[in-house]
Amino acid sequence: MFGWRRRSEGFEWREYVRTTVLVRRADRQRRAEDIRAAAVAKVKNAADAGVGAGRAGVSAARSQLSRLLSVTGEVLLDLAVAAYAELSRWRKFLWSVAKDTFGSLFRPVREALRVPIDAARDKAKIIPDMARAFPIKAHHLISAALAIGLIYAGGPMLRSADGVGVVGADLATGTLPSQQVTVSTEISGQATAISGDVIRIDGTTVRIEGIEAPASQQPCYRANGRKWNCAAAARTALNKMVRGRSVTCTRTGQDEAGRTIAQCAAGGLDLATQLVRKGHVFAAGSYFSSLSGEETAARNAKAGIWQGEALRPQAWRDQAWEAAKQQSPDGCPIKGVIRASSKIYTLPWSDAYATAKVRPERGERWFCTENEAKAAGFSPSDRS
Incomplete structure (x- = not known):
């Protein structure tokens, strides 16, 4: 008679209410972060302008240096050709003197060496043309060296332009501070689960690396065909893992939404491994994932999402x-x-x-x- 009052299997009302409050609080914090992100974008634009000016200066210097080296190379090549021509005339003169003086004595040797000498002479004549036609010029080498130098010297500038490591910027004016401090790669503190693979630590939204939680509206099915909310169950499981514990995350990157990607642990246990092992989430990349073994074990045990039909979020x-x-x-x-x-x-x-x-x-x-x-x-x- 009162079957409609029965709670859904695997669903905790207290946890649901608490999580809903936390999610709304997280939404307000995220809006504040959006405002901060817009201000940081001003900082990035200012840094981009500085980097652009620096690149323009390097490009102009490279152009002038390349032109100077190209002209110098042409002059040296012309001098080499002239020197070769002068040496050729002296060679002919000395050869004629030696021929007149020792012609009869060295006639057999001269006849034997005539063919290789003529071949060498013919090849020597085309050396200047080969040098001029060679595709790699001096200015090409200079351009490559300057490009490599720009990469190594400009790398820190470009990283600063992305807003990494910039602390104390004036958000109202978009100006950069006089000093920069490198942001730590480690985040630690109390955490709240936003979804099955996203947590928030001290105002920072972190997506746990190596896993994919079911989408919020994605249905899952039990072995008997009944539909259940696997996304909410994954969020609840993650909340239980982090509740009352200090969570430590090591940054590994950033996703397209601007969230930090990190490897996270709580109570000495890796969160991604625990979530995949218990069937709450998928291993990202399936068979190519480092957690593919844990996912296979969960599937064989029909744990969590593997107890019935389940599609990967994508x-x-x-x-x-x-x-x-x-x-x-x-x-x-x-x-x-x-x-x-x-x-x-x-x-x-x-x-x-x-x-x-x-x-x-x-x-x-x-x-x-x-x-x-x-x-x-x-x-x-x-x-x-």
């Missing part, structure tokens, strides 16, 4: 995209909507996609690609 997103194309105008499934005077677009796998309504009379529209939406002034939805 395969599920591809299916969602194709299904949305069939139901959208002109096969363009991206919804561009206006909310509180902000233009945003949502993708078919976004949490807000189903409820988003496109109203052309308000300037809202459909897009075929994300680049098309961005070109029209629309930004990605926070939940996309």
Whole structure:
């Protein structure tokens, strides 16, 4: 009679409420970070301008130096040709004297050496032409050396232009500080799970390296065919692993969304290994992943997502995209909507996609690609 009151299997209401509050708090922090990111972009633009000026100066210096070396090379080559011609005349003179003096004595030797001497003389005559026709010139070598020097000398400047290691910049004016401090590659502190593979530590959003959590709207199925929320279960499992523990993450890179990619551990255990081993998430790269053995063990044990049918997140997103194309105008499934005077677009796998309504009379529209939406002034939805 009251079957509708039964809780969904594997679902914890207290954890759900707590996690929802944390996610909303994380959203507010992320908006603040977006403001900071915009200010840092000003810093990057200023640094890019400085790097561009430096490159222009190096290019001008290289052009002048290459021209000077090219002219010098031509002069030296002309001098070499003239010297060769003068030596050739002296050789002919000395040869004629030796021939007149010792002709009869060395006639047999001269006859024997005539053929190789003539061949060598013919080859020597084409040396200047070969030198002029040689494809690699002096200015080519100078250009290559300057390019290598620019890479080694300009590398730190370009890294600073990306905002790495810049501390204390004036965000209001976009000016750089007089000193730069290298950002530590290690992040540690209390963590909160945003999804099955993303956590937040002291205001920094970190995506755990080597794993893929099910997408937020992606369904999973048990062995009996019942649908269950595997994305929420992965987030809950990650929250349990980090709750009350100090989490330490070592940076390894940055993803397209600007989030830090890192290897993370809590309580002496690697989070990625534990999540894959217990079947909460997928190993990124499948068979080519370092965690492929853990994933195989979880699949054989039918743990977590492997207890029934489960698609990898990208395969599920591809299916969602194709299904949305069939139901959208002109096969363009991206919804561009206006909310509180902000233009945003949502993708078919976004949490807000189903409820988003496109109203052309308000300037809202459909897009075929994300680049098309961005070109029209629309930004990605926070939940996309």
